Amino acid sequence: MSKIYIIHENDEWTSHLTNRLEELDLLYESWHLGEGILDLNEEPPEGVFYNRMSASSHTRNHRYAPEFAEAVIAWLERHGRTVINGSRALRLEVSKVNQYMALNQSGIRTPKTTVAVGKEQIVEAAEKFLETPFITKHNRAGKGQGVQLFHSIEALKDYVDGPEFEEPVDGITLIQQYIQAPEPYIYRSEFVNGQYVYTVRVDTSEGFELCPADACSIEDLYCPAGEQPEDQAKFTILPEFDDNILRQYESFLRHNEIKVAGIECIKDVHGTFYTYDVNTNTNYNSDAESKADRYGMLELALYLGRKLQEGVQEVSLSTKKG
Structure with missing residues (x-):
C-alpha cells in the first residue's frame, strides 16, 4: 500500500x-x-x-x-x-559553498566568503580577507556549529592553535564577512511546496546557535526553544516580511527543486539583506507558532498528504488504462 x-x-x-x-x-x-x-x-x-x-x-x-x-x-x-x-x-x-553559489546564481546576495582547508590556510585566508571583524563557520554544519566571531587575526590564531578549535567534518572552514545588524535579529522564512508560509524573527543576542526545534535543550542559552516570557521570546513570527526577497527565495527554490526549506538572512544597517543559510530539513518552534496561530508541520503534513493522494490517483488511472 x-x-x-x-x-x-x-x-x-x-x-x-x-x-x-x-x-x-x-x-x-x-x-x-x-x-x-x-x-x-x-x-x-x-x-x-x-x-x-x-x-x-x-x-x-x-x-x-x-x-x-x-x-x-x-x-x-x-x-x-x-x-x-x-x-x-x-x-x-550539506554544503554552504553549494548553497551560496546557487543563491548567487539566483541573484541573491550572500556575505563575502573565502574557503579554506587546513589550519594554516584558515589564518592565511583571514589575512587576505582584509576585513574585521569576521566570522568562521563550518561548510557542513547546523545549529550554528563552528561559528566564531573574531576581531583580529591574533585572536583567530589563538583559536586555531588552541584546544577549543573545532575541526569541520568535511575539512572545509569558511571565513566570512560579519554583517552588523542595527538590532540583534536574524530572519528565517519558511516554505512548503516552494511557497511562502511565514517568517520568524530570531533574537541572536545570546549567541549564534539558532535552531528553532523544540528538541533543543531549554537550558542551552544558545537555543532556548522552550517557553519564555513574552518580552523575551527568542522566536517571533512576523505578520509580514519583505516581499521582494520572498519572491527571490521562491524562484531560488523552484530552480533548485527544493519544496520544503527555511532560509535565513540578516539585514545590515543600510537595510540590505544578506542570505547565509538554507535549511532543507527545517524545524518549527511551537511557542512562536501557537502565538501566531500558524503551524509549519501541519502545512507540511497536508502537503505530503496531497502528494500521496496524487500518486494514488495516478496509479489508479494507469491501472485502468492497462
Whole structure:
C-alpha cells in the first residue's frame, strides 16, 4: 500500500511531523538512515518520499547518514519515485559553498566568503580577507556549529592553535564577512511546496546557535526553544516580511527543486539583506507558532498528504488504462 516515507536521522525532530500525519490519518513509515542496508537490485516501494536529512547528523553520531541518504535517494529517483527534497536539495543541505553559489546564481546576495582547508590556510585566508571583524563557520554544519566571531587575526590564531578549535567534518572552514545588524535579529522564512508560509524573527543576542526545534535543550542559552516570557521570546513570527526577497527565495527554490526549506538572512544597517543559510530539513518552534496561530508541520503534513493522494490517483488511472 502506498504511504509517506520520511528519510531522516533524528527521531526527536521527526516526531512533530509524524504527530501531524497521525492527526490527519495518513499512512507513513520512518526511514532512519543512521545505518542500514540498501539492495540496489530491488525496486523501491510505492509512495511519497520526503527527505529531511540534516547536515548536522555527525553531531549525533550519524557521520555517514547524508552519504547513505544520497545513495537511497539516487535509487528512488532512478525508479521514478516521488521524492520531496531530492538529490539536489541534499547537495545544498550539506554544503554552504553549494548553497551560496546557487543563491548567487539566483541573484541573491550572500556575505563575502573565502574557503579554506587546513589550519594554516584558515589564518592565511583571514589575512587576505582584509576585513574585521569576521566570522568562521563550518561548510557542513547546523545549529550554528563552528561559528566564531573574531576581531583580529591574533585572536583567530589563538583559536586555531588552541584546544577549543573545532575541526569541520568535511575539512572545509569558511571565513566570512560579519554583517552588523542595527538590532540583534536574524530572519528565517519558511516554505512548503516552494511557497511562502511565514517568517520568524530570531533574537541572536545570546549567541549564534539558532535552531528553532523544540528538541533543543531549554537550558542551552544558545537555543532556548522552550517557553519564555513574552518580552523575551527568542522566536517571533512576523505578520509580514519583505516581499521582494520572498519572491527571490521562491524562484531560488523552484530552480533548485527544493519544496520544503527555511532560509535565513540578516539585514545590515543600510537595510540590505544578506542570505547565509538554507535549511532543507527545517524545524518549527511551537511557542512562536501557537502565538501566531500558524503551524509549519501541519502545512507540511497536508502537503505530503496531497502528494500521496496524487500518486494514488495516478496509479489508479494507469491501472485502468492497462
